[in-house]
Amino acid sequence: MCGKEWRNALTYIFAKLKRKQEIEMESLTKRNKVMERKPMTFLESIYLWNIMKGMLITLRHFFKKKATISYPEQKRPFSPVWRGLQILNRDEEGRERCTACGLCAVACPSEAITMEAAERKADEEHLYREEKYAAKYEINMLRCIFCGLCEEACPKDAVYLSETFVPSNFERGSFIYTKEDLLIPDPKKEPEEYAKALGNRASQKDKL
Amino acid sequence: MTSILLAIDWGTIAEKLGLIVVIVSASLVIAMYETYAERKVAAFIQDRQGPNRAGPMGLLQPLADGLKLFMKEEIIPNSSNKFLFVLGPCMAMLTAMMTSAVVPWGNKVELFGRTIDLQIADINIGILYIFGVVSMGVYGIMIGGWASNNKFSLLAAIRGASQIISYELAMGLSLIALLMLTGSLSMKTIVEQQMMPGHWWNVVYQPLGFLIFFICAFAECNRTPFDLSEAENELNFGYHQEYSSMKLGFYLFAEYINMFISSAIMATLFFGGYDMPFVDESTLSINIAAIVGMVALLVKIVIFIFVFMWVRWTVPRFRYDQLMSLGWKGLIPLALFNMLLTGAIILWLDK
Numbered sequence: 089m090c091g092k093e094w095r096n097a098l099t100y101i102f103a104k105l106k107r108k109q110e111i112e113m114e115s116l117t118k119r120n121k122v123m124e125r126k127p128m129t130f131l132e133s134i135y136l137w138n139i140m141k142g143m144l145i146t147l148r149h150f151f152k153k154k155a156t157i158s159y160p161e162q163k164r165p166f167s168p169v170w171r172g173l174q175i176l177n178r179d180e181e182g183r184e185r186c187t188a189c190g191l192c193a194v195a196c197p198s199e200a201i202t203m204e205a206a207e208r209k210a211d212e213e214h215l216y217r218e219e220k221y222a223a224k225y226e227i228n229m230l231r232c233i234f235c236g237l238c239e240e241a242c243p244k245d246a247v248y249l250s251e252t253f254v255p256s257n258f259e260r261g262s263f264i265y266t267k268e269d270l271l272i273p274d275p276k277k278e279p280e281e282y283a284k285a286l287g288n289r290a291s292q293k294d295k296l
Numbered sequence: 297m298t299s300i301l302l303a304i305d306w307g308t309i310a311e312k313l314g315l316i317v318v319i320v321s322a323s324l325v326i327a328m329y330e331t332y333a334e335r336k337v338a339a340f341i342q343d344r345q346g347p348n349r350a351g352p353m354g355l356l357q358p359l360a361d362g363l364k365l366f367m368k369e370e371i372i373p374n375s376s377n378k379f380l381f382v383l384g385p386c387m388a389m390l391t392a393m394m395t396s397a398v399v400p401w402g403n404k405v406e407l408f409g410r411t412i413d414l415q416i417a418d419i420n421i422g423i424l425y426i427f428g429v430v431s432m433g434v435y436g437i438m439i440g441g442w443a444s445n446n447k448f449s450l451l452a453a454i455r456g457a458s459q460i461i462s463y464e465l466a467m468g469l470s471l472i473a474l475l476m477l478t479g480s481l482s483m484k485t486i487v488e489q490q491m492m493p494g495h496w497w498n499v500v501y502q503p504l505g506f507l508i509f510f511i512c513a514f515a516e517c518n519r520t521p522f523d524l525s526e527a528e529n530e531l532n533f534g535y536h537q538e539y540s541s542m543k544l545g546f547y548l549f550a551e552y553i554n555m556f557i558s559s560a561i562m563a564t565l566f567f568g569g570y571d572m573p574f575v576d577e578s579t580l581s582i583n584i585a586a587i588v589g590m591v592a593l594l595v596k597i598v599i600f601i602f603v604f605m606w607v608r609w610t611v612p613r614f615r616y617d618q619l620m621s622l623g624w625k626g627l628i629p630l631a632l633f634n635m636l637l638t639g640a641i642i643l644w645l646d647k
Contacts, residue, residue, distance in 0.1 A: 136507075139607075157345075
């Protein structure tokens with residue numbers, strides 16, 4: 089054989105090997121399909137048959153269970169790991185747990201939390217659990233990214249992310265939530281509201 | 297003078313006027329609820345709930361929509377032709393309403409000792425009249441699009457006009473085959489022929505003709521897949537882009553009335569009109585037979601309207617060249633073939 093023939097034979101063999109490799113190579117999902125571009129058959133070219141098939145599909149959807157719900161009346165349950173609006177918790181006797189240590193504000197990556205500390209007076213022992221409390225506690229909900237780091241940082245179990253979300257509003261100012269907005273209802277005076285505001289998340293926190 | 301006045305049958309005029317009022321208001325109400333039905337059908341097909349806030353199951357939604365349309369600011373663009381701008385929606389509405397005159401809505405009722413035909417005008421050129429009025433419907437689109445002085449509207453108007461003209465041909469040709477069978481242009485006669493014992497509905501004799509007519513009806517009503525004249529994603533809103541308030545409402549309403557009327561015409565021509573299947577109307581008393589007939593016609597119309605909506609939310613819009621090639625290269629030759637075939641079969645059976 090002369091050189092040219094050898095080269096041809098080698099090219100042929102390489103091409104064949106490469107092709108074999110391509111065929112044997114598995115795809116990641118195994119869902120790829122080889123598209124065939126054939127000219128339309130007569131049945132396809134008159135469209136009607138395919139339109140009928142499409143209409144059957146939409147008719148099936150007509151009787152299907154709806155994917156949407158009537159929202160304000162029906163609500164979907166929140167997932168146990170849902171991180172919603174913050175609440176400031178109280179202890180069993182209804183005293184505020186927050187001691188204004190500022191760890192949440194430090195932990196907050198978007199710097200949404202500010203607070204001012206104050207000293208508890210002698211006649212305020214039924215209001216605050218420890219000698220120091222937060223006189224002012226604000227979270228800017230437009231900055232907050234609901235990451236839950238404040239909750240993790242809190243040493244007093246005072247701040248929780250609950251199972252609601254921040255309602256929409258037209259005014260920017262209303263998104264700065266003060267202590268009155270964040271504080272949970274008193275568990276002694278309003279136990280039902282307290283449980284509702286606490287939700288499942290705070291009670292499940294030890295398990296998570 | 298008095299003798300001329302006496303010669304006029306005032307009773308007939310009164311009953312016809314009453315019938316006109318009833319039919320016009322009925323088609324307006326039906327068009328209102330068609331908008332509701334359309335939204336519901338669309339929602340159901342897309343696995344949604346649809347409007348359900350206004351009233352029980354959202355049944356008052358059309359009223360809210362109508363109120364909204366009335367309350368909106370009425371804008372006439374400065375650069376538009378003011379007269380034609382107002383004329384456009386008027387024409388659309390007028391032609392949509394006028395077609396209902398020759399449709400037989402039922403047989404006869406006996407009220408106050410008078411026999412009243414449930415048809416505004418039983419003219420012997422009924423189908424021809426419908427074609428005349430329907431082809432006038434294109435003026436609504438044309439005038440509206442032209443008067444808006446907007447490039448998109450004008451494009452839409454041109455598209456709409458060429459589409460309606462192209463599909464009217466196939467529509468007419470498909471009906472000629474039907475007329476060979478019936479031998480009459482009067483809608484009432486056509487229905488009565490279909491009601492005769494031993495006679496089936498015309499769709500049995502003319503399936504191909506019905507199919508062509510059906511497709512052309514979609515095109516005439518500017519419904520998807522033939523809604524090129526208001527293609528939202530290409531022409532913003534087409535010929536009614538510059539319209540607001542109730543003038544826009546008239547255009548939208550005219551579309552729904554057209555849908556209702558063309559459903560009625562299809563039911564009348566091909567599906568026996570007010571003929572209730574498997575019921576012998578002659579055994580019933582006249583009034584009950586009329587009510588049964590009207591209910592039958594209404595059910596047929598509702599089914600057709602549902603099909604209109606079903607198709608709209610299934611089939612995507614044709615491209616312009618596809619539309620034209622379907623009309624001229626597909627439907628017209630098919631309609632001609634159907635015509636020749638029907639003629640040949642009639643001649644063969646006669647022999």
